[in-house]
Amino acid sequence: MWRNRNVWIILTGEFVAGLGLWLGVIGNLEFMQEKVPSDFIKSLLLAGGLVAGIAVGPYAGRLTDQISKKMVMLISGFVRIISVIFMFIAISTGSIWWMLVFSVLIQTSAAFYFPALQAAIPLIVADRELLQLNGVHMNVATLSRIIGTALAGVLLVALPLSMIYTGSLVAYIILFILTCFLNIDEPNTKQALSTETKKAERMKEESRLEKTSPQEKTSFKDVFPVIQGLPIVFMTLLLSLIPLLFLGGFNLLVINISELQESSAIKGWIYTAEGISFMLGAFMIKQISSKSSPYTILFSSAFLIGLSQFLLYLANIPIITIIAFVIFGFSVGCFFPTAATIFQTKVPKDFHGRFFSFRNMLDRIIFQIVLLITGFLLDLIGLQLMCALYGGLTIIMTSIFYLKNKQEIKQNNHNIPAKKEKGIST
Template identity: 40%
Template structure:
């Protein structure tokens, strides 16, 4: 693709993608270390779960502040501050290892999660500023691919490290990675000096809500994003259940690989087929495919159906996520990007935590097959509602255009 050739000439984009890659790798390596540390120092599975999700809870709470700050000061400065917070957080983990203190590990988890609540929305806001509009879908797709590859290789690398070295060595690697990201951030050149500084006014987080409510497309796709988000929340639980149903522990790795590879391959499809298509229509189709995935999982006792389902989900989400981000980046004014993506991050984190608990409870009460069928029907109803609203809106717009032509 032409974009791939020109991308490497865009120094800012290379820095952003490199930062994302190294950050995500270090994040997943650190998560493997956290699991190992908790397994050693905490006997209660419930307490382990609470400690793992505590960081996400704090990141949701500071979401509004993160959004305001991203829109308020230069985004490069945000990334530098976040870099310092990450390295401080790894310092907390070294104290935890020296004292076997779960509380210091909690401080690490909170620090890294809070840094992510700044880093991710800031990155989304930066991508739209440093990328040509015609290349925005491909840029968002590449960003998603980087996150996916980091998840796969980061967890693998973390597992290999703890099998041959100490946890101290593992977190040293994380610290060096965060330090590298901090250093290369100084090379980032963005024509952004902060909207608060230019407008000389105080910006409130709540100002983003009227902006969203005035845009039908954004409201619609925000609600539509609930479907893939809920599936992602149950992703690990579903894989564990499928492994148990098929009595095949190796299926876990196969499903993760199939989903990841399919998601990465979908970027080629997006760049060649979807760039000039109706984006709302593409989002509706991709969510409908996720509905098919949920119904397909009711046949999870069959190996091929399971492979098909996770491959289809990877492809569908690989289409949905870049188009969603691109549409929001283009529709929402630049001065609200930080707050909008912080708000979206808050929704995702909250929904994922609630959905994980709900899905876990339902798996115990009604079983795997009924859970996926129930979510399939709920998702199907949502897709049909959104499709009806979309068609009604398009008809209304068409009639308005015809009326204006008639008057002219």
């Protein structure tokens, strides 16, 4: 895998793009802090870009399945570059509306780029290398987040805001150039559609898909019967919602823990502990997967996430807080690469664009819902009771999914004719 030029291009591009992204995020927060006094208006401005990304999701998924993944990545990369220009206009005019245009374009380009990237990864490495690459890819993204936010904080003190976005623009230009050098061996679209659709038909046994031609299988809705027909994908998709209960209100949790402990330093310790443990989990997932099944990893990680939430009932104790975020970081570091590998290997490749676009939309919607609920519960019952509630909900959901999965496995085994036993009895 490490001799594959495409792997290095993908990983380097992810690191550079992450730096540009987090420079822009911190720059946006600084700009809004100067220009927008209302927190509610700030939240609406941030939500505007996310809504735009959700709106174009179905089209992004169809386009990714119809044309070259590399072409989709190049187009979205070019849009990113153009979007920064609008932020320069916003800074020079002091207009918040130009910043909104920037946010919409950035989120729209991301809605195209990330499904195309997830669909491209299985095309550049063998299936046996996917789990390792997904783990390394997420580690690179985490590292770029840590460095990008720290770099933005330093630059804001020493340089004008426009220089932050200059750094972001340079990063996006480098990403665009790197993408040009990708060499993805993509099969002919029509041939891929017919071949992979036959595989999907056998797996989900849907007569509707059997009667439609490959050219007609370009609707975004066609991905839903595929998901329903693949139990492992459907269950993994449901389990993927569990980490969002924690991640959706992550920043609000950190702020409230800092206020509870009356310590600003604890915020830095939390982010550092979570980031390092996440990278450790993603690094060790290859070794863990050789000893455990993907479902064992997913269910164990989900239970540990629930445990970390329960521990935050004692969030007034600094050492318990750090332990909770270490457990959470390691759990999601194991969870996300495993889930991504299941999706990339089990979902037919000609549905990858639509599937990853749908997953991206689902994550954004759930993330926003959890964020609003977290803010409401923090005001209503407080941090510690809310964490206990979330922990209980996580454990209950995981237990239900686990029992359901165990029951399905038992039914499948029961349906297999026991010919050998009959032979013995006779």
